[in-house]
Amino acid sequence: MGKWRQHVSKWMMQNLELPADVVMDLPRITMIGQLHIYIENHRGVKAFSNEQLTLKLKQGALVIKGKEFVIKTILPEEILLEGTISSVDFEND
Amino acid sequence: MKSKWNNNLKGYVRVEIIGQDSSSFINACMESGIQIWDIQPLSNDRILVSVSIADIRKAKRILKEKKLKIRIKEKIGTPFLLMRMWKRNGFILGMISFIFLLFLLSNMIWNINVTGANPKTEYELRKAAVELGITKGKFIFLLPNVREIQRELTEKMKNVTWIGVTQHGTQYRFEVVEKEIPKAKPISGPRHLVATKEAVIHSLFVEKGQPVITINDYVQKGSLLVSGYIGKEKKPELVSAKGKILGEVWYQTQVEVPLNTSFQTYTGKCKNRHYVTLFGMNLPIFGFSDGEFQDKTETLNETPLYLAKWKMPISYLKKEIRETDGIKRSYTKTEAIEVGKEMAKKELLKKLPEDAKIKGEKVWQQNVSNGKVKLTMLYQVIENIASEQPIPIQQGE
Numbered sequence: 001m002g003k004w005r006q007h008v009s010k011w012m013m014q015n016l017e018l019p020a021d022v023v024m025d026l027p028r029i030t031m032i033g034q035l036h037i038y039i040e041n042h043r044g045v046k047a048f049s050n051e052q053l054t055l056k057l058k059q060g061a062l063v064i065k066g067k068e069f070v071i072k073t074i075l076p077e078e079i080l081l082e083g084t085i086s087s088v089d090f091e092n093d
Numbered sequence: 094m095k096s097k098w099n100n101n102l103k104g105y106v107r108v109e110i111i112g113q114d115s116s117s118f119i120n121a122c123m124e125s126g127i128q129i130w131d132i133q134p135l136s137n138d139r140i141l142v143s144v145s146i147a148d149i150r151k152a153k154r155i156l157k158e159k160k161l162k163i164r165i166k167e168k169i170g171t172p173f174l175l176m177r178m179w180k181r182n183g184f185i186l187g188m189i190s191f192i193f194l195l196f197l198l199s200n201m202i203w204n205i206n207v208t209g210a211n212p213k214t215e216y217e218l219r220k221a222a223v224e225l226g227i228t229k230g231k232f233i234f235l236l237p238n239v240r241e242i243q244r245e246l247t248e249k250m251k252n253v254t255w256i257g258v259t260q261h262g263t264q265y266r267f268e269v270v271e272k273e274i275p276k277a278k279p280i281s282g283p284r285h286l287v288a289t290k291e292a293v294i295h296s297l298f299v300e301k302g303q304p305v306i307t308i309n310d311y312v313q314k315g316s317l318l319v320s321g322y323i324g325k326e327k328k329p330e331l332v333s334a335k336g337k338i339l340g341e342v343w344y345q346t347q348v349e350v351p352l353n354t355s356f357q358t359y360t361g362k363c364k365n366r367h368y369v370t371l372f373g374m375n376l377p378i379f380g381f382s383d384g385e386f387q388d389k390t391e392t393l394n395e396t397p398l399y400l401a402k403w404k405m406p407i408s409y410l411k412k413e414i415r416e417t418d419g420i421k422r423s424y425t426k427t428e429a430i431e432v433g434k435e436m437a438k439k440e441l442l443k444k445l446p447e448d449a450k451i452k453g454e455k456v457w458q459q460n461v462s463n464g465k466v467k468l469t470m471l472y473q474v475i476e477n478i479a480s481e482q483p484i485p486i487q488q489g490e
Contacts, residue, residue: 044119044123045116045119045120046116048132048140049137069133069134070133071119071130071132074130074132076123
């Protein structure tokens with residue numbers, strides 16, 4: 001069932017020109033150089049330290065690594081992180 | 094940025110959260126709608142978080158559930174600033190009371206100056222001023238204004254011509270111009286008596302001198318009445334002529350009496366309104382109705398307040414509203430003539446010396462035109478017409 005729905009949304013995205021983040025509940029990530037990272041559509045914080053922030057996603061997790069992390073704002077589905085970002089990784093489980 | 098200002102206004106705390114599972118606290122806050130921001134990890138088991146004071150209770154409940162510890166690090170925002178200021182309330186109270194005191198003192202009378210008066214008048218003036226309430230230590234805004242003080246003082250003081258009242262800050266200055274009553278110079282030198290106006294001699298009483306006229310003589314203005322030369326023609330002697338010469342003088346006066354006049358009188362009904370004027374705006378503080386008078390006159394009385402020597406933009410304004418009554422007066426022709434005669438007589442008496450007597454009166458001309466009665470009156474008056482004229486002493490004889 002879930003797989004079928006995923007297929008439909010993928011088809012809709014490709015053929016109806018709808019934005020992927022809306023249709024498929026994917027995170028939308030905006031970065032300003034290394035200074036800021038802005039993530040929408042997350043599902044909560046898994047772990048947070050000075051050098052690493054792990055965010056839950058609908059599928060899998062997002063691992064952001066860097067230095068001197070500060071969460072500037074956190075709202076349901078929105079997060080603004082400040083610091084020196086060195087990498088953004090997706091983890092699929 | 095807007096939310097930052099908002100947070101500052103409402104006040105927030107920086108708290109340290111101690112415990113292993115701090116990220117679950119962040120998630121729990123997010124879910125229950127508690128705003129947290131500026132999350133900064135300090136070490137493995139400690140994070141620094143900002144929470145608004147409105148949400149701190151809810152946050153504490155969550156922390157209790159998660160078995161996390163909390164420590165308040167910093168208090169930021171206006172509520173805390175006000176609280177800190179309140180702790181120094183003595184200082185603020187002192188400042189306010191100082192300004193208040195300065196304000197009160199600069200609206201008090203500290204000095205009363207009188208210039209141009211001799212000690213007796215000055216004493217009387219000061220006494221009169223005290224009666225009006227002008228003493229040291231009185232509040233200026235409770236006193237009548239300068240114009241009124243000037244009017245009342247001028248009325249009270251009999252031996253002064255004019256009193257100028259000025260107010261310089263906390264000082265009242267009275268400038269006094271005293272009446273100078275000229276002393277009558279006794280003329281003792283040789284003199285004649287001459288006529289002051291055209292008249293027919295009515296009676297004469299000569300104490301000294303040689304009268305040159307008799308009763309019923311007609312005299313011109315300036316003609317000799319009593320000569321200062323007495324004795325024989327060849328060897329005249331000079332004296333100071335003295336006497337009373339009563340002459341019959343004719344006066345002509347013209348008066349006009351309108352048949353219909355309308356004028357206004359006060360009915361005695363009066364309403365007061367009080368305002369505080371702030372930057373030119375009038376804010377009513379007491380008395381809210383205009384009295385609903387049909388006809389009225391308004392007078393404004395403004396008292397400015399001072400702080401030290403500066404005039405404040407705030408002042409006290411009193412508005413007096415008096416009801417007036419329009420009255421129409423109309424005369425018939427005979428009434429108008431009567432009134433006109435009365436008026437003419439009054440006007441004449443003003444011009445005459447005190448000892449003059451009106452012997453007879455006559456209506457010379459009367460006509461009514463343009464709603465007015467025009468009267469020309471003729472009066473026979475008996476008055477002293479003698480005035481002294483010194484005789485120049487001829488030298489070298």
